[in-house]
Amino acid sequence: MASDQTRSAILAAAERLYADRGFGDVTLRDIVAEANVNLAAVNYHFGSKDELIAELFVTRSLQLNRERLRELRAAEEAGGGVGDIAEILRALVGPTLRGCLGPDTQHSTAARFMIRVNIESVPAIRRIRNREIDHLRKFIAAMKRALPESSAVELYWGLHFALAMAQQTVRDTERLTKLSDGQCDVDDVDAVIARVVKVAVMALTAADSGSKVAPRVMAREAR
Amino acid sequence: MASDQTRSAILAAAERLYADRGFGDVTLRDIVAEANVNLAAVNYHFGSKDELIAELFVTRSLQLNRERLRELRAAEEAGGGVGDIAEILRALVGPTLRGCLGPDTQHSTAARFMIRVNIESVPAIRRIRNREIDHLRKFIAAMKRALPESSAVELYWGLHFALAMAQQTVRDTERLTKLSDGQCDVDDVDAVIARVVKVAVMALTAADSGSKVAPRVMAREAR
DNA sequence: GATAGTTTCATACAAATGTTTGAAATGCAA
DNA sequence: TTGCATTTCAAACATTTGTATGAAACTATC
Numbered sequence: 359m360a361s362d363q364t365r366s367a368i369l370a371a372a373e374r375l376y377a378d379r380g381f382g383d384v385t386l387r388d389i390v391a392e393a394n395v396n397l398a399a400v401n402y403h404f405g406s407k408d409e410l411i412a413e414l415f416v417t418r419s420l421q422l423n424r425e426r427l428r429e430l431r432a433a434e435e436a437g438g439g440v441g442d443i444a445e446i447l448r449a450l451v452g453p454t455l456r457g458c459l460g461p462d463t464q465h466s467t468a469a470r471f472m473i474r475v476n477i478e479s480v481p482a483i484r485r486i487r488n489r490e491i492d493h494l495r496k497f498i499a500a501m502k503r504a505l506p507e508s509s510a511v512e513l514y515w516g517l518h519f520a521l522a523m524a525q526q527t528v529r530d531t532e533r534l535t536k537l538s539d540g541q542c543d544v545d546d547v548d549a550v551i552a553r554v555v556k557v558a559v560m561a562l563t564a565a566d567s568g569s570k571v572a573p574r575v576m577a578r579e580a581r
Numbered sequence: 582m583a584s585d586q587t588r589s590a591i592l593a594a595a596e597r598l599y600a601d602r603g604f605g606d607v608t609l610r611d612i613v614a615e616a617n618v619n620l621a622a623v624n625y626h627f628g629s630k631d632e633l634i635a636e637l638f639v640t641r642s643l644q645l646n647r648e649r650l651r652e653l654r655a656a657e658e659a660g661g662g663v664g665d666i667a668e669i670l671r672a673l674v675g676p677t678l679r680g681c682l683g684p685d686t687q688h689s690t691a692a693r694f695m696i697r698v699n700i701e702s703v704p705a706i707r708r709i710r711n712r713e714i715d716h717l718r719k720f721i722a723a724m725k726r727a728l729p730e731s732s733a734v735e736l737y738w739g740l741h742f743a744l745a746m747a748q749q750t751v752r753d754t755e756r757l758t759k760l761s762d763g764q765c766d767v768d769d770v771d772a773v774i775a776r777v778v779k780v781a782v783m784a785l786t787a788a789d790s791g792s793k794v795a796p797r798v799m800a801r802e803a804r
Numbered sequence: 805g806a807t808a809g810t811t812t813c814a815t816a817c818a819a820a821t822g823t824t825t826g827a828a829a830t831g832c833a834a
Numbered sequence: 835t836t837g838c839a840t841t842t843c844a845a846a847c848a849t850t851t852g853t854a855t856g857a858a859a860c861t862a863t864c
Binding site for chain 4: 364395396397398399402403
């Protein structure tokens with residue numbers, strides 16, 4: 359049989375199980391049982407468990423980054439080289455939120471897997487995540503073009519906060535829903551995206567209006 | 582010897598090791614070696630490994646919540662029952678950021694432990710975290726008093742975003758620092774707090790100015 | 805100072821886990 | 835078919851892990 363068949367059966371089974379039960383308590387034996395292949399197949403095809411996880415994450419990660427850049431390019435082309443800041447931020451957080459939120463999330467294994475990645479945090483993935491920085495620099499550059507007056511520091515913080523709001527919404531959907539007794543509709547993905555983008559834009563545009571942040575230095579002793 | 586001595590030696594050693602190396606690869610044998618006690622002591626005093634972790638987390642968590650509520654009360658008393666929204670949010674995110682950021686963080690075991698809790702995510706802790714909701718409701722109530730015009734939904738989102746920015750800053754300090762080549766000074770805790778609070782306040786006050794969020798429904802197909 | 809309760813200790817247990825091995829099976833080219 | 839490389843398989847390996855046990859040491863009370 360084509361060796362690819364076993365390989366992709368493992369990948370699919372692993373992603374499904376990780377998505378459902380998290381990285382913590384899914385063993386290789388669980389995976390091979392789900393995939394109907396031999397236990398040794400994982401090490402034969404991937405080398406180790408960590409490399410299997412890494413391949414899963416890298417695949418989905420590249421998909422996400424590709425989509426982000428596609429939307430970023432579209433935003434900048436629409437503006438003739440300089441994108442609207444809201445559209446740039448939408449390109450940054452949109453794919454994540456669209457992928458991980460919404461009512462159809464239950465049906466997409468890839469989405470549930472990426473949510474797991476955001477909730478849990480296994481070393482094998484943390485290592486790879488650091489490469490994401492180069493990717494983010496492209497957004498910083500685009501933001502710089504959109505807001506040439508803004509200082510670099512403000513742009514960094516703006517991007518940081520935008521990602522923070524998006525990722526936390528993915529990670530803590532449950533808490534927000536419980537806290538608000540379901541009043542915060544996380545399934546209306548477009549509304550959530552608009553919300554995050556709006557706040558991020560405010561953070562960026564309010565900052566460059568010269569009003570330096572004024573730290574309250576009331577010297578509250580911490581303990 | 583007083584049994585408390587062994588108990589607290591275990592707690593201290595465990596917190597130190599978890600803070601330094603994460604929950605993933607610290608075993609009971611590591612802990613008892615560090616604490617200079619017998620292996621069986623952990624199960625004798627705590628019942629199980631998970632209960633040890635839980636006790637560590639609960640202790641620090643209660644400390645954090647106490648501090649938050651203390652500052653919340655101070656904020657509301659200063660305003661004669663109704664606190665300034667910025668001060669309320671500062672009471673929410675201040676303790677977290679002050680505890681987990683700053684140059685002295687390297688020296689505080691408790692701080693590094695709480696950072697770990699934010700970065701990794703072990704089931705024993707996730708279970709407990711859900712109780713945090715009742716605590717957050719007190720902040721929602723205070724925010725409601727400060728901004729009586731705002732709808733509940735806006736308040737929930739505002740609190741959610743405030744926590745998002747604070748926690749992500751704790752969690753991803755390294756990424757922000759690397760991305761900005763050190764230009765974003767995360768060690769200036771007061772400035773970071775001011776930044777987070779400022780954005781959160783903007784998110785809250787801009788929302789209740791009638792401008793409903795306008796979702797872009799350009800029906801981009803997701804795949 | 806004997807007794808009862810608590811704490812410590814060395815050691816064993818039992819189960820789970822990722823990985824390796826060497827042979828069998830399979831696919832493919834000459 | 836023959837030969838060679840790839841792939842599959844069952845079984846074993848080697849640790850590592852949290853937990854349990856029962857005896858010994860210790861503490862405090864009468």
